[in-house]
Amino acid sequence: MPVKPISEAQTAPQARRIAHLDMDAFYASVELLRYPQLKGLPVVIGGGRRPVDDALQLGQGECLLHKIPVAQFPLLKDYTGRGVITTATYAARQFGVGSAMGLMKAAKLCPQAILLPVDFAEYRRYSKAFKAIVTDIAPLMEDRGVDEVYIDFTDVPGGQREGGRVLARLIQKTIFQQTGLTCSVGVAPNKLLAKMASEFNKPNGIAIVHESDLVQMIWPLPCRKINGIGPKADEKLQGLGIQTIGELAQKSVDWLIDHFGQKTGAWMFDAAHGLDHRPVVLESEPVSISRETTFEQDLHAVRNKAELGAIFTRLCEQVADDLQRKGYLCKTVGIKLRYDNFKCVTRDQTLEVLTCDAATIRKMAGLCLKRAPLDRPLRLLGVRTASLMPVDSAEGKPLNRLAPPESEAQAAITSIAFLPQLF
DNA sequence: TCTGGGGTCCTAGGACCC
DNA sequence: TCTGGGGTCCTAGGACCC
Numbered sequence: 262m263p264v265k266p267i268s269e270a271q272t273a274p275q276a277r278r279i280a281h282l283d284m285d286a287f288y289a290s291v292e293l294l295r296y297p298q299l300k301g302l303p304v305v306i307g308g309g310r311r312p313v314d315d316a317l318q319l320g321q322g323e324c325l326l327h328k329i330p331v332a333q334f335p336l337l338k339d340y341t342g343r344g345v346i347t348t349a350t351y352a353a354r355q356f357g358v359g360s361a362m363g364l365m366k367a368a369k370l371c372p373q374a375i376l377l378p379v380d381f382a383e384y385r386r387y388s389k390a391f392k393a394i395v396t397d398i399a400p401l402m403e404d405r406g407v408d409e410v411y412i413d414f415t416d417v418p419g420g421q422r423e424g425g426r427v428l429a430r431l432i433q434k435t436i437f438q439q440t441g442l443t444c445s446v447g448v449a450p451n452k453l454l455a456k457m458a459s460e461f462n463k464p465n466g467i468a469i470v471h472e473s474d475l476v477q478m479i480w481p482l483p484c485r486k487i488n489g490i491g492p493k494a495d496e497k498l499q500g501l502g503i504q505t506i507g508e509l510a511q512k513s514v515d516w517l518i519d520h521f522g523q524k525t526g527a528w529m530f531d532a533a534h535g536l537d538h539r540p541v542v543l544e545s546e547p548v549s550i551s552r553e554t555t556f557e558q559d560l561h562a563v564r565n566k567a568e569l570g571a572i573f574t575r576l577c578e579q580v581a582d583d584l585q586r587k588g589y590l591c592k593t594v595g596i597k598l599r600y601d602n603f604k605c606v607t608r609d610q611t612l613e614v615l616t617c618d619a620a621t622i623r624k625m626a627g628l629c630l631k632r633a634p635l636d637r638p639l640r641l642l643g644v645r646t647a648s649l650m651p652v653d654s655a656e657g658k659p660l661n662r663l664a665p666p667e668s669e670a671q672a673a674i675t676s677i678a679f680l681p682q683l684f
Numbered sequence: 685t686c687t688g689g690g691g692t693c694c695t696a697g698g699a700c701c702c
Numbered sequence: 703t704c705t706g707g708g709g710t711c712c713t714a715g716g717a718c719c720c
Contacts, residue, residue, distance in 0.1 A: 307688085345688050360720090365685045406691090406720045491718045524694070553689060593712085603687070607714060643689085692719080699712080 278414040278425045279541060280399075280448045281455035282432065284391065285464035287408035288348040290442050291387050292377050298331050303353035303374040305337055307364050308344030331375075338372035340364050343555055347379050351464070384408075391436050391444070398432055403541045411452050413541040424448060424469040433467065453537035454479065456488045475535045480507030487532050494521075509533040546651065550589065551597075552579045553643025559601045562635035569642070576644040577626055581619035584646060590615035590655050591646035594625035598633055599641035607645075608632045614659045615650055622646065 284290070288306050293299055344364045356371035367374070388407040396402050399420065401413035412432075414420030420428045425448030436444055447458025449470040457479065461468035470478055484506055485495045501520065503509050509517075510533035518526030531537065554576065560569050584591060595609025608629035616622065626644050650658070 341685075343685090343688080347688080361687080363686050363688095366687080368685090409720070489718070493717060522695080548692065549690090551690065555688060595713090605715080609713065611712065641688090690720085692717105694717085695715090697713090699710100701709080701711105702707100 275415050275421055277450050278420055278448055279450065279452050279455045280412040280414050280425060280429060280432075280446055281452065281459040282395065282410050282412060282429075282444050282446045283459045283463075284408040284442060284444045286348055286350060287387075287442070288379065288384055289350040291384055292380075293350070294441050295383075296377075299334070299350075299375060301352055302331070302350070303356060303358075303371055304350040304377060305346050305353050305358060305364070305367060305371070305374045306348045306377045306379055307346040307367075308340075308342065308376075308378055334375045335377075336372065337364065337368045337374040337376045340368060340376055343557065349374075387440060387442065390440050391442065394435050394439055395432055398435065399428065401541055401543065403543060411455065411541050414448060424471060426467055426469050429467045429469075433465070450535075451537040452539055452541070453488065453532055454535055457482065457486055460486070472535065476507070479535055480505060480510060482506050484509055487529075489528070489532070494525075497521075506533050547587070547589070547649060549645055549647040550580060550583050550587065550591070550649065551643055551645035552576045552583070553597060553641060555599070555641045556639070559638035559640050561638045569639070572642060573626065573630070573644070574623055576642065577623040578619045580644050580646055581617055581622050584617035584649075588652045589646075589649045590617050590652060590660065591622075592616075592648035592650070593646065594622050594629065595645040595647065596626050596629040596633065597641070597643035597645060598630075598639055600637040601640055602637065603640070606633050609645070609647070611648065615655055616660075617652075 289304060292304065292306060342364065346358060346360055346362045346364060346367055348360060349358050349367075353371055353374050356374070358367040358371050358374065364376070384407055392402065392404065392410060395410060395412060399412045399414060399417045401417075403411040405411060414425045414428055417428060419431075422428070429446040429448055433444055433446055436442060443465040445459050445463045445466045445468075447455045447461065447468045447470065449455040449458050450472050454470050458468040458470045461478075483495075483504060484490050484498050485492075487506065490498070497520075498504075498509065503512070509529065512530070512533075514527060514530045517529050520526065521529060554572065556572070560572075562569060591612075592615055593609055593611045595607055598606045600606075610625055610629055612621075612625060622644065
């Protein structure tokens with residue numbers, strides 16, 4: 262029996278261990294740190310729009326709640342407006358309310374819930390804090406939004422111990438000690454399984470999944486638990502008699518490709534078998550930057566022209582500002598409309614120059630708007646920029662970073678052949 | 685009294701080029 | 703003389719995620 266040389270043993274490839282970390286009821290937990298007197302009570306956070314502030318009778322965005330007794334906190338039943346729930350505490354979830362539910366609908370289910378306005382600035386502070394703790398311990402982290410990250414444990418010292426449990430526990434404990442917030446962690450051979458695993462022992466839990474656990478731990482789960490299978494795909498699967506991931510795994514690739522197309526079918530097959538080769542990505546360039554807003558009341562393109570125009574211009578200014586702050590130029594400008602019947606329409610148009618100028622974006626967006634049906638009342642208007650290029654890599658490209666001379670702007674616009682008459 | 689805002693990725697057709 | 707086959711870019715819509 263040959264003995265492995267020590268050097269080879271030391272460089273033997275480590276098993277791939279990927280963690281998914283998910284903060285528990287993130288926004289709600291941050292609010293509970295600020296208002297500990299709300300612990301155990303049903304609390305809903307939502308809105309973020311002016312009516313919420315009005316309903317809460319807060320002065321000019323100032324948060325005065327900590328000065329008043331719990332009995333006087335604003336209640337969900339007193340709210341009127343178009344907001345949705347962003348997060349609910351576990352106490353509130355027991356009444357069946359949850360993320361993305363309209364506040365008015367939630368008020369029926371749980372009228373006594375306390376309603377708090379969202380405070381993104383505060384959540385971002387905590388988000389940065391917990392991510393800094395993670396990267397201090399394990400530097401290969403992929404940002405998946407305010408409250409979620411993937412972490413590559415593979416080559417981190419201790420990352421292999423107990424399948425990743427030791428390192429997960431360290432990160433979880435450090436985050437709690439330094440922020441007071443709990444999180445759930447799943448560690449598995451890849452992102453797909455890690456994401457599922459992080460849900461297993463929520464809240465404040467850790468779950469370890471190995472390849473050999475596939476049949477026992479993954480196959481009994483409903484297909485909907487696969488990140489990427491949403492309500493539509495799930496409905497279609499159920500129509501085909503497939504409820505669980507295990508049932509999905511019994512189908513052949515060809516059968517899945519026949520029903521879902523080349524790409525989705527092949528992906529579903531891999532997912533059902535626990536396969537996922539996506540790397541943990543540290544940084545990525547944005548594909549688009551956009552702003553949108555839902556009006557307090559539906560607006561009509563003709564009857565409310567002035568009001569709509571002002572909102573439209575403001576959205577363009579915000580997008581331009583976002584581009585400039587983040588250091589990008591765009592080549593495509595688009596709009597999004599949502600009508601009173603909730604139907605959506607988009608129009609977009611590619612420029613011949615790169616720009617981050619509000620007036621140019623406004624002009625292009627205006628042309629897009631004229632190509633959209635404007636007979637129905639609108640509930641939402643959005644402005645989107647895409648085909649982005651970082652400013653520093655745009656050297657030598659035709660630029661339009663400031664408002665161009667009128668003749669140039671005109672040239673850019675009239676060169677779009679199908680629309681000269683609209684301007 | 686339904687249903688936010690900010691994203692990514694995929695599909696599919698048409699234009700246009702080789 | 704009747705219709706191939708790639709490739710890329712643009713546009714619109716939709717599924718999905720946080």
